[in-house]
Amino acid sequence: xxxxxxxxxxxxxxxxxxxxxxxxxxxxxxxxxLKVWKAVRELGYKPQKSxxxxxxxxxxxxxxVISDRIKKLLKNETGNFYAIVLQAIKDVESSFRFxxxxxxxxxxxxxxxxxxxxxxxxxxxxxxxxxxxxGKVVLVDHYIDGLGIDCVVSDGYxxxxxxxxxFVQRGFENIVHLHGPLRFYGFxxxxxxxxxxxxxxxxxxxxYEYDDLHEEITPVLKKIFRDKKVQVLICSxxxxxxxxxxxLKSWGYRIPEDVSVIGFDDIPQAERESLSTLRVQKxxxxxxxxxxxxxxxxxxxxxxYRMCLYTDFVKRSSSL
Amino acid sequence: xxxxxxxxxxxxxxxxxxxxxxxxxxxxxxxxxLKVWKAVRELGYKPQKSxxxxxxxxxxxxxxVISDRIKKLLKNETGNFYAIVLQAIKDVESSFRFxxxxxxxxxxxxxxxxxxxxxxxxxxxxxxxxxxxxGKVVLVDHYIDGLGIDCVVSDGYxxxxxxxxxFVQRGFENIVHLHGPLRFYGFxxxxxxxxxxxxxxxxxxxxYEYDDLHEEITPVLKKIFRDKKVQVLICSxxxxxxxxxxxLKSWGYRIPEDVSVIGFDDIPQAERESLSTLRVQKxxxxxxxxxxxxxxxxxxxxxxYRMCLYTDFVKRSSSL
DNA sequence: ATTTGTTGTGTAAACGCTTTCATAACAGGG
DNA sequence: CCCTGTTATGAAAGCGTTTACACAACAAAT
Numbered sequence: 001x002x003x004x005x006x007x008x009x010x011x012x013x014x015x016x017x018x019x020x021x022x023x024x025x026x027x028x029x030x031x032x033x034l035k036v037w038k039a040v041r042e043l044g045y046k047p048q049k050s051x052x053x054x055x056x057x058x059x060x061x062x063x064x065v066i067s068d069r070i071k072k073l074l075k076n077e078t079g080n081f082y083a084i085v086l087q088a089i090k091d092v093e094s095s096f097r098f099x100x101x102x103x104x105x106x107x108x109x110x111x112x113x114x115x116x117x118x119x120x121x122x123x124x125x126x127x128x129x130x131x132x133x134x135g136k137v138v139l140v141d142h143y144i145d146g147l148g149i150d151c152v153v154s155d156g157y158x159x160x161x162x163x164x165x166x167f168v169q170r171g172f173e174n175i176v177h178l179h180g181p182l183r184f185y186g187f188x189x190x191x192x193x194x195x196x197x198x199x200x201x202x203x204x205x206x207x208y209e210y211d212d213l214h215e216e217i218t219p220v221l222k223k224i225f226r227d228k229k230v231q232v233l234i235c236s237x238x239x240x241x242x243x244x245x246x247x248l249k250s251w252g253y254r255i256p257e258d259v260s261v262i263g264f265d266d267i268p269q270a271e272r273e274s275l276s277t278l279r280v281q282k283x284x285x286x287x288x289x290x291x292x293x294x295x296x297x298x299x300x301x302x303x304x305y306r307m308c309l310y311t312d313f314v315k316r317s318s319s320l
Numbered sequence: 321x322x323x324x325x326x327x328x329x330x331x332x333x334x335x336x337x338x339x340x341x342x343x344x345x346x347x348x349x350x351x352x353x354l355k356v357w358k359a360v361r362e363l364g365y366k367p368q369k370s371x372x373x374x375x376x377x378x379x380x381x382x383x384x385v386i387s388d389r390i391k392k393l394l395k396n397e398t399g400n401f402y403a404i405v406l407q408a409i410k411d412v413e414s415s416f417r418f419x420x421x422x423x424x425x426x427x428x429x430x431x432x433x434x435x436x437x438x439x440x441x442x443x444x445x446x447x448x449x450x451x452x453x454x455g456k457v458v459l460v461d462h463y464i465d466g467l468g469i470d471c472v473v474s475d476g477y478x479x480x481x482x483x484x485x486x487f488v489q490r491g492f493e494n495i496v497h498l499h500g501p502l503r504f505y506g507f508x509x510x511x512x513x514x515x516x517x518x519x520x521x522x523x524x525x526x527x528y529e530y531d532d533l534h535e536e537i538t539p540v541l542k543k544i545f546r547d548k549k550v551q552v553l554i555c556s557x558x559x560x561x562x563x564x565x566x567x568l569k570s571w572g573y574r575i576p577e578d579v580s581v582i583g584f585d586d587i588p589q590a591e592r593e594s595l596s597t598l599r600v601q602k603x604x605x606x607x608x609x610x611x612x613x614x615x616x617x618x619x620x621x622x623x624x625y626r627m628c629l630y631t632d633f634v635k636r637s638s639s640l
Numbered sequence: 641a642t643t644t645g646t647t648g649t650g651t652a653a654a655c656g657c658t659t660t661c662a663t664a665a666c667a668g669g670g
Numbered sequence: 671c672c673c674t675g676t677t678a679t680g681a682a683a684g685c686g687t688t689t690a691c692a693c694a695a696c697a698a699a700t
Contacts, residue, residue: 015688016688020648026647028647028649046412048374048685053370054374054687056655056689093321145478158465161465165465288625303601303604339658347678347679349678370657374686377658377685646695647694649692650692651690653689659685660684661682665676665677667674670671670673
């Protein structure tokens with residue numbers, strides 16, 4: 001494929017000039033610009049991204065935007081999810097020539113940054129578009145309908161789908177889903193994976209909503225287990241699953257013989273409680289988001305996308 | 321950030337040796353390997369992808385796998401969608417050092433290829449896993465539940481969602497969805513975007529299924545327009561939309577005054593018929609898929625993902 | 641007429657890797 | 671003891687860009 005040298009030769013200029021034309025930087029006469037673009041078109045030249053990345057010595061200022069809620073979470077273990085994401089970004093920041101700085105959602109000044117990584121599902125559409133005015137934006141573990149903003153999330157649909165599929169294939173039929181508020185994208189996504197998989201297997205989805213931030217789990221759980229037989233309880237996340245696990249044990253249920261409990265995320269507690277769960281690639285998530293932001297910043301195009309990272313099922317002793 | 325030089329210095333070897341250790345290639349003594357890995361860990365060294373890509377001179381053989389159906393489509397205009405995707409791959413093949421060759425799904429020998437780009441939604445799970453045995457696989461415009469295979473698709477959910485949202489905000493309420501068979505991922509995805517958006521606006525989703533390959537459109541359309549008032553008809557793709565458009569016109573309906581018709585894909589006919597539609601970034605799709613396959617081939621990890629490219633609404637005169 | 645600033649262009653040095661080639665040490669076979 | 675093959679390592683040449691720096695031409699200001 002044509003390289004910058006070929007273009008330079010054909011246009012009768014130096015590669016430095018070609019580079020300047022392509023990047024619209026520095027002084028170039030109109031006449032030269034035309035010559036270069038002509039050569040580019042003629043050769044069908046496409047700059048090679050890796051070479052660009054390598055050679056570009058720009059330093060970007062990027063803000064790691066977290067909400068107050070997440071900031072608090074980061075101090076205790078529950079926030080470990082985001083801690084890993086942030087660690088990943090820290091790890092690669094210099095490789096992308098990022099100088100990162102933390103920012104608290106909506107209470108800090110976004111001026112002076114080239115880009116923003118919005119971490120977690122607290123930002124509203126308005127807030128996202130606010131940051132967008134100041135620079136490039138990538139949502140991490142968050143998605144908002146119809147905005148067209150790049151984001152990196154876990155593929156809850158696919159994850160839960162395959163868990164259900166697996167249990168059904170092993171003969172289980174009484175599979176129940178206990179989900180968080182469906183206004184959150186993540187919960188909705190997993191919910192869809194569950195219902196879809198059940199329906200495709202000719203089973204009736206049985207779902208219960210539970211707001212893990214404002215409710216006791218006992219009432220919902222009582223209702224679930226009074227209503228009908230439950231062999232498998234798939235929960236929206238590990239927090240909910242662990243609460244359910246403890247409660248069920250206190251009722252005298254044997255886990256997993258009487259009921260299998262499944263979580264989502266794979267936070268550290270999950271391992272300690274021997275909870276089977278869908279592992280979200282948190283580190284990868286941060287890494288990819290950083291990569292994407294870099295692309296946007298160095299930014300020769302690309303269409304925005306939503307990237308869903310597949311999850312891995314981690315079997316521990318809370319499930320058969 | 322630490323570079324290969326730093327590692328070499330700390331380990332007391334040359335960068336060539338470090339590279340050999342990292343890539344597990346060529347002769348290196350066990351003792352040296354240990355020293356190098358120790359240095360790598362100590363510095364938290366991560367090889368820089370762009371440098372690797374640039375320096376790696378390997379030539380990959382990749383197969384462009386299409387079904388018989390698509391092969392036929394490519395000859396007439398309907399196949400333009402895939403023609404563009406394939407063009408994109410052709411355009412960048414040498415930039416990724418790919419030597420590509422066409423392959424017909426399930427009727428050609430997959431031996432001797434490093435990777436496979438499976439184009440379009442015809443491949444079954446079994447077929448995908450079959451190719452997977454021979455090399456890396458990326459699905460283009462296709463996704464299969466629970467397989468964990470990388471794929472690049474259009475974000476039908478998001479696209480249809482934002483169209484509905486837009487019409488609702490402008491006061492429309494009688495929005496109907498005419499969709500293709502829901503066993504196809506793409507149709508299902510768009511269907512979900514529609515129902516979700518309707519429900520979130522407190523409206524009742526009204527859907528009709530129509531198999532564009534085996535049915536006449538007249539009966540469904542008659543049913544739709546007999547049942548109730550229709551202001552907006554959102555179709556699963558441009559083919560369906562154009563058929564509907566023609567039929568409605570022949571009935572004497574004024575488009576878009578009486579009813580707005582929306583398609584999906586933005587195939588060439590859409591422009592000629594003045595059909596409003598959601599444009600899929602076909603070129604981008606091919607490009608990203610090629611990029612991804614390259615990553616897998618040069619392959620130092622990464623977790624598999626499903627990438628959904630946002631669509632753009634293209635307003636033409638078939639809609640208000 | 642000299643200085644200073646603006647505009648346009650080229651040369652060459654990075655960027656951080658991979659890979660080819662050269663070299664050396666050492667084994668075993670004749 | 672020489673030859674050959676195997677194992678282990680390093681030096682250095684790229685890969686395709688960007689960019690710092692040098693230089694030249696010319697205009698405007700002194």
